[in-house]
Amino acid sequence: MKNTYWAIILGGSSGLGLATAKKLASHGYHILIMHRDRRAAMDDIENGFDEIRAFGNLLIAMNVDVLNAEKRTDIISNIQQQLPAGHQIKVMVHSVAKGTLKPMYSENRPTLVDTDFRITFDAMALSLYDWTKALVTANLFADDTRIVSFTSEGNTKALPNYSAVSVAKVALEALTRSIALEFAPIGIKANCIQAGITMTKSLSMIPGFEQIKENALKRNPQNRLTTPKDVANAVYLLTMDEAKWITGTVIKVDGGESLM
Numbered sequence: 001m002k003n004t005y006w007a008i009i010l011g012g013s014s015g016l017g018l019a020t021a022k023k024l025a026s027h028g029y030h031i032l033i034m035h036r037d038r039r040a041a042m043d044d045i046e047n048g049f050d051e052i053r054a055f056g057n058l059l060i061a062m063n064v065d066v067l068n069a070e071k072r073t074d075i076i077s078n079i080q081q082q083l084p085a086g087h088q089i090k091v092m093v094h095s096v097a098k099g100t101l102k103p104m105y106s107e108n109r110p111t112l113v114d115t116d117f118r119i120t121f122d123a124m125a126l127s128l129y130d131w132t133k134a135l136v137t138a139n140l141f142a143d144d145t146r147i148v149s150f151t152s153e154g155n156t157k158a159l160p161n162y163s164a165v166s167v168a169k170v171a172l173e174a175l176t177r178s179i180a181l182e183f184a185p186i187g188i189k190a191n192c193i194q195a196g197i198t199m200t201k202s203l204s205m206i207p208g209f210e211q212i213k214e215n216a217l218k219r220n221p222q223n224r225l226t227t228p229k230d231v232a233n234a235v236y237l238l239t240m241d242e243a244k245w246i247t248g249t250v251i252k253v254d255g256g257e258s259l260m
Contacts (some may be wrong), residue, residue, distance in 0.1 A: 003057070004084075004086050005087070005089075005090035005142060006030045006031070006089045007020075007089070007090065008034065008079075009021045009032070009095060010034050010094050010127070011034070011095035011097060012033035012034065013033065013048065015198075015201055016095050016150055016228050016231050016232070017035075018228070020095070020232040021052055023229070023235065024236060025052045030057045030058040031052050032061075032079065032083075033059070035063055036064065036065050060082050067096070067098070067127055069130070076140075079138075083140070088141060088142035089140050090239070091145070091147075091235075092131065092141075093147075093148050093149070094127070094131070094147070094148070094150070096127055098120070099165040099168060101207060116164050117164050121164075121168045121171060124168035125169070128147075128172060128176070128179070129178075129179065132179055132190075136186065141186070144187045144244060146238055147188060147190040148191055148193060148239075149172055149176055150194075151192045151195075152165075153194065153254075153258055154166040155173060155194065155250075161206060161208070176190045176191065180247040189246065190247060190248065191246060191250070192251070193238075193251050193252075193253050194252045194253065194254065196226030196230075196252075196257040197213060197254075198226045198227060198230075199225055200228065213225065216257055219260040220256060220257040221255065221256045221257075221260075222255035222256060226253065226254055226257070231253050234253040
């Protein structure tokens with residue numbers, strides 16, 4: 001691989017995004033991480049970024065709101081200015097985890113309203129298309145670019161407090177298929193990875209996540225949870241030349257958890 005290729009990670013300061021950034025950096029990619037975090041969390045986040053830098057490639061980290069349409073033009077311009085001449089983005093990973101976790105019905109808790117669905121949909125689904133289109137328009141993608149996003153078993157199973165996210169995940173998969181079809185003439189391949197239950201900050205925010213973990217362990221024939229590294233390994237496989245005929249699909253990376 002030429003050392004002029006970058007991977008942009010939308011939501012790369014923790015969890016699946018950070019693990020993927022480390023994996024791709026270990027295989028020669030320069031890394032561009034977009035994240036939105038408070039200043040108090042930056043010490044821990046910088047430790048993760050230092051691990052990426054240790055591979056000897058370039059790292060650009062931008063603490064910006066990738067969901068703000070008004071600021072996206074400035075962010076894209078900033079990227080164009082910071083990428084060295086002749087460098088292009090070869091991989092885009094969508095790992096945005098901003099969703100509303102509320103029940104549809106409860107006698108003693110706030111319940112979902114239309115705005116909750118819209119915010120979750122915009123963040124976890126529509127932003128995939130927004131960023132794909134913006135980077136295409138800015139001519140920042142390389143030939144044979146790979147786009148990978150993360151879905152979950154909530155795409156087909158109803159889970160408590162998860163309905164807004166579930167709607168977004170179904171839409172994310174539909175957008176991925178459409179991106180794979182309509183951007184094929186310029187060499188883009190797009191796929192979703194359906195990860196098994198993975199212990200991340202996002203999982204810990206789901207009400208009742210301990211029970212979710214326990215159920216996943218019972219169902220998984222490997223007798224363990226999926227790890228961020230498992231998912232990052234699969235992302236890397238999808239970036240390889242040998243995977244260029246895989247596009248528009250959902251790939252399960254769960255150790256067989258969804259079999260039961």
